[in-house]
Amino acid sequence: MKVSVIGTGYVGLVSGVCLAEKGHEVVCVDNDVLKVNKINLAESPIYEEGLDELLLSNIGNRFSATIDLKDSVINSDLSLLAVGTPFNGSEIDLKYVRQVAKEIGIALKEKNDYHVIVVKSTVVPGTTDEVVIPLLEKYSGKKSGIDFGVGMNPEFLREGSAISDFMNPDRIILGAIDFQTHQLMSELYSPFSGITCLKINNKTAEMIKYTSNSLLATLISFSNEMGNLCSSIGNIDALEVMEGVILDKRISPILESGDRIVPSITSYLEAGCGFGGSCFPKDVKALIQHGAMYDQSMSLLKSVIDINYKQPFEIINRLKKYYHDFNGLKILVLGLAFKPGTNDMRESPAIPIINQLHEGGAVIQAFDPVAEEEAKNVFKGFEITYFSSINSALNGVQVILLLTRWPEFSDLPQIIKKKGIDPLIIDGRRMLPKNIVTHYEGIGS
Ligand code: UGA
Secondary structure (H helix, E strand, C coil), rough: CCEECCCCCCCHHHHHHHHHHHCEEEEEECCCCCHHHHHHCCCCCCCCCCCHHHHHHHHHHEEEECCCHHHHHCCEEEEEEEEEEEECCEEECCCHHHHHHHHHHHHHHCCCCCCEECCCCCCCCCHHHHHHHHHHHHHHCEEEEECCCEECCCCCCCCCCHHHHCCCCEEEEHHHHHHHHHHHHHHCCCCCCCCCEEEECHHHHHHHHHHHHHHHHHHHHHHHHHHHHHHCCCCCCCCHHHHHHCCCCCCCCEECCEEEECHHHHHHHCCHHHHCCCCHHHHHHHHHHHHHHHHCCHHHHHHHHHHHHHHHHHHHHHCCCCCCCCCEEEEEECCCCCCCCCCCCCCCHHHHHHHHHHHHHEEEECCCCCCHHHHHHHHHCCEECCCHHHHHHCCCCCCCEEEECCCCHHHHHHHHHHHHCCCEEEEECCCHHHHHCCCCCCEEC
């Protein structure tokens, strides 16, 4: 199938390259000529494990990039609309979606064959039918359901494992206005055999995406609320509490062999210093805002955001148990990215924490395996000393704050023992044994 993908951000580029790998003929479109040139040289503009290799093996073969949207739409059977929907503080900004819908409409005017347009961007329920379709019809002078089809196909990629998530999907969600559109979308996904495919309307597909992310974010805030209560009551460890909760056979079913299936979703039940990234905070806030339009107070999701906003300050509260004044205090921050496996610092809990340390006059040292450059942009003007290993970063530190679950941080006990040091450790991800130092503070304990 000939596919055009509009937008070469995270979702667009990964989807485009993976669909080419699966045998489709794909052209990715972007209005940024530098980005397009880079992609055509097989250089990925974003870092994602395995993407460079896949780009290299498909470029000039079944995959290319261009700035010519009209030509790409005219010469393909199906277009994926994968532009960004940034959150402007009160709602998602649809300016890129609108612009691309208009340009696709203009292209459709000159196309005689039937075409399918599929929205892949994360958009609130109703956007495809009420914003995209009217623009397509207006600028093409044609009718949806007759001259062209429109669908909605949300993406469930995680940063850091996007290629593997796309190539091995857990579900394929196909929203569409009619049978013919569903047929063409099914053809797009025919190389992914054996995967459950849900065929529904566009609004339902849009809602599935928001509900999925809201559920995961809710689990995190729920665990953090329970964890904070465990800490306040004292002598209760939230890790042990959750272990006991997860033993419920409705959560972890017992097999005939006596073994248990522990669903991977339970990792979202670990108490920590909060969720971040480009999706959970933005999507939950956008859904709250959207709910207000329908007189739904969305009080649970408001609490999810509220708890998450406060959670990084738990780290500061723990620090204040030992030091009222941060001035001159030498603090090592381990982990800056919002999660391991990425250099992404968007909405990272490290940001409010480092801001507070900076305000208090602390001497800040930091180590993150990949996010140092990103951090230098985020904390411009701050005096932070960055280190390239945990070992070198430890010298003279009075406090260690562990903020990201990078696997290499589990080496800390051996490193600390070898160095013979005894700083205060505040473990925001509960990765370390409690007896690692004299004064250990773990979120949820
Ligand atoms: C999230 C969803 O997991 C994807 O399914 C979705 O496609 C994506 O948003 C999106 O909407 O585009 P992502 O933000 O990359 O993906 O990251 P996650 O790995 O889910 O992490 C989100 C937050 O959950 C992070 O703050 C992380 O620390 C936390 N998390 C992650 C956990 O608490 N436990 C985990 O096991 C994984």
